[in-house]
Amino acid sequence: MISVEDWAEIRRLHRAEHMPIRGIARHLGISKNTVKRALATDRPPVYQRPLKGSAVDAVEPAIRELLKQTPTMPATVIAERIGWERGMTILKERVRELRPAYLPVDPVSRTVYQPGELAQCDLWFPPVDIPLGYGQSGRPPVLVIVSGYSRVITARMLPSRTTGDLIDGHWRLLSNWGAVPKTLVWDNETGVGKGRLTSEFAAFAGLLATRVHLCRPRDPEAKGLVERANGYLETSFVPGRTFSGPGDFNRQLTTWLQIANRRHHRSIDARPTDRWEADRTAMLTIPPVDPPRWWPLRVRIGRDHYIRVDTNDYSVHPRAIGRTVMVHADNEEITVTCGEEIVARHPRCWARHQSLTDPDHAAAAALMRGEVIHQQAARAATARAAVLAPDSLGIEVEQRELGTYDRMFTLIEGGAGKEDT
Incomplete structure (x- = not known):
């Protein structure tokens, strides 16, 4: 096999110098057939190692048959079905190559949203440490909601991703909108529900009279609007800013979103604020009940x-x-x-x-403890007075013989009286 330099020189000599094939072969010291092969192709020579057979080749028909019946069958199950006793790496690689041909096509459609129809929700974790007080800092979640028709973004930092905090965050953001989209799209967030809504979030959806759609696992395209909004917040809001706490973060975010929602949005060829009134008018009205007090x-x-x-x-x-x-x-x-x-x-x-x-x-606890101690002391003093002066308190006390006390004290000292031996 000739080098790329020789291939280029052969073509130059033949095309530019008009040198015959015999002369080129004699000039470069190669055969005429090599010169002919170099002139017959417009692609430079590439060395390819001869392909060797794989142990998987013999069982590939069986693998294809299993994938035809069950496209999602794991490679470990396939290995068991075909009696594979060699290494799993090469088998998994072959299964990975063959599987796409048997999986059903799952194209992503471009959706056109109607006013008030839908809003996508997600949690965004800003890549910046927020002071939380008591010498601590952290990265609390930010609830982000994007309306499908107008592309208006609203967001708020929450203390946690628990159901109660998520419900309160939704309530505050939707109250600022003064309206509720007919559908809220969520990924499988634990506080909202995985596969089915939590009972608290289902009740919240019932209060709003809206539908909460949970996306399939590992399907980010289903909520691409809010995913892109998260990226926009991360690249355009966070850089160059400092925050004194969650309250300061939310204040800066609210001010910035008022500007961001006035930018020109290329996909809708309009500013979100220009489409917001039509979007909000088609939404549901916000209910007058405060949901966080429900639970x-x-x-x-x-x-x-x-x-x-x-x-x-x-x-x-x-x-x-x-x-x-x-x-x-x-x-x-x-x-x-x-x-x-x-x-x-x-x-x-x-x-x-x-x-x-x-x-x-x-202070109230200290006062109460003092009163309890005083009452206990008073009761103890009363008990002592009853022992020392029972007649003065009108209490009858059993009178024992003096010998009884002698025996008692003798026993306490470790010895026994003569009467007891």
Whole structure:
């Protein structure tokens, strides 16, 4: 096989110098047939190692037959069915090559959205550490919602990805819209539901009178609008910004989204704000009920008079000890009620594993402990007085013989009296 340089020189000599094949062969010291083969092709020579047979070749017909019957059959099952006793690597490679020919075609269609029809939802984790207080920092999730028709984006950072926080985040964002899309598209997020909605999120969807569509696993194209919005936030909102906390993050994000929603969107050839009024008008009206109050936590307060939300402990007024209270939690506040009375109100703590104590609760607990100690001391003093001066208190006390006490003290000292031996 000649080199690429010789191939190029043969073609130059023949085409530019008009040298005959015999002369080229004599000039380069190669055969005339080599010159003829070089002039017969317009592609440079490429060395290819002769293909060797594979042990899988003999069982390929059996593999094809199994894939024809069940295109998704795992390679390990195929190996068992065909009696494969060699290494699994080469078999898996062959199965990987053959499988696409037997899988059904799954094209992605381009969808045209109608006003008010749909909004896509997702959680975005910004690549920046947010101060959470108490010396901690983290990367809390951001709930992102994109309307299909207008492409308007709304977003808010949440304390966690639990169902309660997701419901409260939806409620706040949709309340700002003043309307609810007829369908909310979600990936299989644990707080929303995997395969089927959680009971809390299903109730929330019923309140909104909307439909929540859960995408198939590993199908990112089904919510491409919000995926692209996440990328847009990451490349255009985050760079060059610093945040003092989640509240500052949400304030900056809200201000930036007002500008971002006025940009020209190439796919719809319009600005999202120009299509927003028609989009919002076709949506459902927002209900007047506050959903986060639907699922309060019922708990009986122990002597510790603290309740736990997420990973943090919040103090409760000690007068609620021994009683059942209702704990209401949202993204901003923790409220505890005992009957109609509010016995605790705390700002939501975004840090983890903290104990938050209201000074009034601590003072009331200290006062109560002092009263208990005083009552115990008073009862102890009364008991001592009854022993020392029973007549003055009108209490009848059994009178024992003095010898009884002698025997008792003799036993305490470790010896026995003569009467006991």
